[in-house]
Amino acid sequence: MDERIINITLRKTRAVPRTQRARRAISELRSNVARHMKVSEDDVWIDKGLNEAIWARGITNPPIHITVKAVKFEDDLVEVSLPDNSVASN
Template sequence: MVEPLKEHVYVIPLRDAKRAPRWKRGKIAMKDIRAFLARHMKSEDVKLDQSINEKIWERGGEKTPGKIRVRAMKFEDGQVQAELAEE
């Protein structure tokens, strides 16, 4: 297994998704998570784990969580992989 260059745990606010129309909130939350990680980890190649997707959509696309805790890892090739952080 390849060791990551850097690893961080982020609490990503999803308040912007709450201001969107109800039917768009899940999709916008996923875009916000990807954009947050691209900005903070300085990489455009962001891969999100299925557990993040399931957490956002578990109560439906209209009732997204207000924030989400994510563990992000950046590798040598510049790829960022993120998964849901255990609490």
């Protein structure tokens, strides 16, 4: 089991139309974690709390940075969640 704390920049979400920004942030987070943990994007599972942290300010204003904890299991499944003592930052 491999565990990492990763700070992900979601700044590219500002390049898409306002009504697609939170969805784009989720896809950027998924691709970034997949690249760092060396798995496919289909094997990345995003926790409900992390999803709610990204969507907390609505679809038009997701956070620019977010710190996540990624845990890779033996079957190449990666679970991504918020660290225990952290919340989304601007």
